[in-house]
Amino acid sequence: IFDFVLVAVGHHASPHFPLSQFPGADKFQGRILHSHDYRDFKGFENKKVVVLGMGNSGGDIAVELSWHAKQVFLSTRRGSWVFNRVGPHGYPIDFLITTRYQNLLDWLIPKSITQKAVEKMLTEKLDHAHYGLKPEHGPFNQHPFVNDELPNRIIIGSIVIKSNIRSFKERSVVFDDGTEEEADVVIFATGFVFEFPFLHESIAHVNGTDAQLYKYMWPLSMKRNTLAIIGHVQVLGAVNPVSEMQCRWATRVFKGLNIVQLPSDREMIKDIDKKRKAMKRKYYNSQRHTIEVPHIDYMDEIALKIGVKPNLFSLFFTDYQLAKKIFYEISSAYQYRLVGAGRWEGARRAIMEQKQRMLHPLHTRPLPNKTIKDAPLKSDLSWIFIKICFFIFLILYTDRLCE
Template sequence: MKAKKIAVIGAGVSGLGAIKSCLEEGLEPTCFEKGSDIGGLWRYEETPDTGRAGIYKSLTCNTSKEMTAFSDYPVPDHFPNYMHNSKMMEYLRMYARHFGLMQHIEFLVRKVCSVRKRPDFSSSGQWDVVVEADGKQQSYIFDGVMICSGHYTEKHLPLQEFAGPKQRGHSMWHWNFQSPEPKRTLCKGLGFILQIWSVTNTAVWLLEASLQPHKTIFPYLSRDINLKKNRYYGAFEIIYHNFFINKIHSTFSDDLPNRIITGKVRMKPNVKEFTETSAIFEDGTEEKVDTVLFATGYTFSFPFLEDDLAILDSQHSMYKFVFPPQLEKPTLAFIGLLQPVGALIPTTELQSRWAVRVFQGLKKLPSETDMLAEINRRKTRMAKEFVDSPRGASRVYYIDYMDEIASELGVKPNLLSLFLWDAKLAREVFYGPCTPYQYRLQGPGKWTGARAAILTQRARILKPLRTRVLQHSGSRSSGWLWVRSVCAVIFLSASMVIILQMIGH
């Protein structure tokens, strides 16, 4: 039987996972990439292409390598736990070479002109795809389409929110920023921080990047640990709600709190208006500003899609953020168009693994009525859990979401059965960090190396930290271990006391 042909739009982290998933299921992918290389947003360039989202030179991943890795390709043990963008690119190149992905990518495709249903779509599910490269347009017929271009495409510039004359200084969008200069900078938004004044009109949690999500008590314990710290950082006004509140956006950073307490970053309320040389804030204070840096998010844009499909994601009306519910044939999938509270790579990889199984007819979607009902239930639930904003409407708790997609795919690990046939592995899955390898233990795409990857993950975490080995006597090591154990007990006891006190409030 002839392999189905799949179009993959974009060769960033989501696109690479999509190509790999296609090959894994015996599909024939063709990836269209606008740039000259893989990596998407992670590819740093001194002079980024016009209209392409860029990153600043010092950017480092805020999720650890073990949480961020593809599920069947761990990051090398000697790589740092939080990778600089150059290390991330090195890892992506290794992944692409290992699985032979490059031969399926067409680079320098200036644009995807159109993705349209063929006249016989209701029976064939096929798509007409037109792309432009080297000044020429070329048409293709595909059995399925995976849109992996991401949501970092159209800038959201809220200039209309600010009164006063146009700022005389330099205003810029954050993807144009390359490296810091000694200027008085105002940063609007907290997803991206530079120096001097950071402005936000919503609450935010500042969490240490070294805190890693588990499937147990992490969300509650970590917020308790950080509650009082945030009060001093000024990242949000004091709130007197239940501390289990989920509507507050979390920013993982070890650097930002240090910048705040040393005065290099000063937290301010929202901007009321601009003058020609300064900003006036809602608390009445005024500061001279050389540069205004907007880090205010993005809007979605899919100009190559038919009108009824192009508006869907702006309304967040995809089934589990992947499938348009109204198509006669489920042969179009959106990959990576969500905001996981956690790592993106393993989240989108699961989306792709699920999508290709649906393309192959090995997994069935519910009826359109049932999918729409599920979409509405999710919208209602998310409205209660997250801030009412375009970004909030697409946010998910990534462990819960990965488990959800893994259940659809049939790869969610069964802890009970794990404890019965492999107690050692079960303990690490349950008590250890929620790493992506656990979604390769069983079911479609099972990887024989998954068990070893899980049982050695702590060694890979420690490897880059052990750049020198200190020799200790046995008695000293035992004494130090005893001290650490006592400290751990004290810390956990104090944490529980704080939690109980806050619940009482």
């Protein structure tokens, strides 16, 4: 018997394996498996392999097998925009985009303009239409597909992009465009079902894509908040800091120490519905697009609940160098250790040195200091745009005060 329970098993446990939707699958004489059961390339050497599904798992499996299999076919219903792990100046892409500076730009610049700019940037690097990858939706209407190697493997023929599977034959697969390819193995990279089979519906409605979870954590209709779901989110960024932040909130609620109490079921449902509607407007209809959360916004939401969100406006006056780091560099979990419960004396230093620590493993060959230049983490053009917006806001605000 326990007083409190944290369910932190994630949502990649129960495979979504829609085999019955494909005619002839029961007659296929090759091997069929789910990506959940894939471990490595051993056993797939010199085979003709079809990978169904173009999520991150499907892309990674296809790339790995393309070095060992006889031929790999990557089957996709919609296609996908391909993002690189390595960004401008060689920085990890999340180090560049998971920043408060980028978050502000996303808020200021109309989404249509940003979508076109990103689509243009991705197309200049890789013309998705020529590679059979271009989807009908925009780059921000899907969970990011990140893969540096896929275009290289396509251009040399190791991977062939195909449309969705229509049906199976004994030794081949038929695709929606009418083409047919011999296949020894078919790997279903079709995602997972969101369920916690050990949590009965009589306790709380937590299974499926329509789960009633406040902030993706708290079940509704609980007499006491003694159960919290941890990590049941698909983050546009790192999930580990988010799970830690959720645990910090949950344990404070369990102890009765939280500065903001959980709202009523009615208020929770309003928040759940609001998030669902926003998600439907942004993403194409898919199971995985029901638990998407933006990293910084979601972290700040919880941080406000437990009083650990840094006051950036105040920091610009009291500690300008730290404020710059917090604003322009990756929004790391150290930011939420500067104030409030769980405050850590080493947080400031950790933030100030995080860029050097990120680059340190790369500096394996001594170079003259003059050859190492610190690449900017922001563009001059976007900084000018922020200044223009600020002055427009200042003028409008001043005019309103004068009325």
